[in-house]
Amino acid sequence: MFELDLRSRKPIYEQLVDKMKQLIINGVLKKDEQLPSVRALAQQLSINPNTIQKAYRELEMLGFIYSLKGKGSFVNQLSTQNNxxxxxxxxxxxxxxxxxxxxxxxxxxxxxxxxxxxxxxxxxxxxxx
Amino acid sequence: MFELDLRSRKPIYEQLVDKMKQLIINGVLKKDEQLPSVRALAQQLSINPNTIQKAYRELEMLGFIYSLKGKGSFVNQLSTQNNxxxxxxxxxxxxxxxxxxxxxxxxxxxxxxxxxxxxxxxxxxxxxx
Amino acid sequence: MFELDLRSRKPIYEQLVDKMKQLIINGVLKKDEQLPSVRALAQQLSINPNTIQKAYRELEMLGFIYSLKGKGSFVNQLSTQNNxxxxxxxxxxxxxxxxxxxxxxxxxxxxxxxxxxxxxxxxxxxxxx
Amino acid sequence: MFELDLRSRKPIYEQLVDKMKQLIINGVLKKDEQLPSVRALAQQLSINPNTIQKAYRELEMLGFIYSLKGKGSFVNQLSTQNNxxxxxxxxxxxxxxxxxxxxxxxxxxxxxxxxxxxxxxxxxxxxxx
DNA sequence: GTGGTCTAGACCACC
DNA sequence: GTGGTCTAGACCACG
Structure with missing residues (x-):
């Protein structure tokens, strides 16, 4: 599902952010749909959980997702708050x-x-x- | 003329490369026109000459400019070797x-x-x- | 292992690039094998890390190696993109x-x-x- | 006759040396034949006479030509003193x-x-x- | 720990 | 004067 290029000069977490943005933009991930947990995704992609964490944090800052403590991360309603x-x-x-x-x-x-x-x-x- | 963002996460030399590419693409810098010298540009932008040099070197490898030792750096003929x-x-x-x-x-x-x-x-x- | 001629007119980093190319071509360094770290090699050869870095960067642009931030530099799969x-x-x-x-x-x-x-x-x- | 690439990273005098070597090796310039004078060649190629001078000096050191004060430079007999x-x-x-x-x-x-x-x-x- | 960027300052090669 | 190389040493980003 996620094809990361570990050899790329672009940091992995940035690639993740981009992929997620694409998935949301293309409607693969829908409004309020839950994202995979940090640990699960880390294991699936066999990369460091910190890297996933960083990507999720950035996506949150960009307004693409929101996180609920103890619940998980979810897709945000977009194209409304486009400043x-x-x-x-x-x-x-x-x-x-x-x-x-x-x-x-x-x-x-x-x-x-x-x-x-x-x-x-x-x-x-x-x-x- | 060059507006660099020293705070940006994008390296200075890369910003320079992009700016120069734009100037060449937009025809502001014409074929065989001489670029500002490494030292002059460094002083003008108050950044280190090595940083300019790195940018020029990259532009050379990308085929946008060519450099003559003792002469200066010049805009290359482009749109020919578009692989x-x-x-x-x-x-x-x-x-x-x-x-x-x-x-x-x-x-x-x-x-x-x-x-x-x-x-x-x-x-x-x-x-x- | 690396014999550099510090007196040569050929820049050190270029000598390094050539040596590395030879090692890769001769199969001494195999696909995905890790190269010595920038700092380690610098110390071993008693030259400046920046010089090693420059050589590695060039090898990367030539397609012979790839570098992962925080991981190291590795031999690339070659003889595929021979333009x-x-x-x-x-x-x-x-x-x-x-x-x-x-x-x-x-x-x-x-x-x-x-x-x-x-x-x-x-x-x-x-x-x- | 001489096609120099002023854009090349190889110094002009070195290109000249190579060209001359080729001409001698290919028999275009024969034994004891006189080379064009420094000034003439400089004018013809519209480059600095010092550059020609440097090339001739190097060719002499390599044993490809010999120079007679006040006479000019001449092609040497080769393939004899190949150490x-x-x-x-x-x-x-x-x-x-x-x-x-x-x-x-x-x-x-x-x-x-x-x-x-x-x-x-x-x-x-x-x-x- | 790794690679990557940047600075300050020196010296060389070229023309 | 020009570009090019190298050093010493600092700091950052990544995982």
């Missing part, structure tokens, strides 16, 4: 990536295809339960 | 960013606007000399 | 060296002997684990 | 290159082809005048 700051950041990033893609010769058509794929992949919060 | 590997990576990244943007509620219209901006910003190699 | 560019370079170099050898009076027989030695010395990836 | 030291070095280098080539998957057949090419390219001293 404009986050939006600005992702827009900036998107523009930068688009520019680089165009510069490297990727055609507008290809980009539109990617956009369709992305659009199809989305499962927004309101559709989920 | 497919790079293309694949940027496409993947673009798709991921698009998905996240759409998920966060950015409309297709806004994205198209960004794409126009990006397209206008591009100055490709053949326009430069 | 044709590298092949062209080594062929050119080989032809030049052969020409020089022949010119200096080394016989075809001697060269064939060297080729046998080289061939025997090779330990390719598939033999290693 | 065994030089031979050992080139053999070592050849073996290393062969090993790397084989490791990278270049076939014995291809290497034999390169050897034929090299052999055909050679014009030894005794054939030259």
């Amino acid at each position: 404009s700051e986050e939006l600005k950041i992702i827009k900036e990033k998107l523009k930068k990536t688009l520019t680089e893609a165009l510069f490297l010769g990727i055609s507008l058509e290809e980009i539109n295809d990617l956009m369709d794929e992305a659009n199809r992949g989305i499962k927004r919060g309101e559709d989920n339960d | 497919s590997e790079e293309l694949k990576i940027i496409k993947e990244k673009l798709k991921k960013t698009l998905t996240e943007a759409l998920f966060l509620g950015i409309s297709l219209e806004e994205i198209n606007d960004l794409m126009d901006e990006a397209n206008r910003g591009i100055k490709r190699g053949e326009d430069n000399d | 044709s560019e590298e092949l062209k370079i080594i062929k050119e170099k080989l032809k030049k060296t052969l020409t020089e050898a022949l010119f200096l009076g080394i016989s075809l027989e001697e060269i064939n002997d060297l080729m046998d030695e080289a061939n025997r010395g090779i330990k390719r990836g598939e033999d290693n684990d | 065994s030291e030089e031979l050992k070095i080139i053999k070592e280098k050849l073996k290393k290159t062969l090993t790397e080539a084989l490791f990278l998957g270049i076939s014995l057949e291809e290497i034999n082809d390169l050897m034929d090419e090299a052999n055909r390219g050679i014009k030894r001293g005794e054939d030259n005048d």
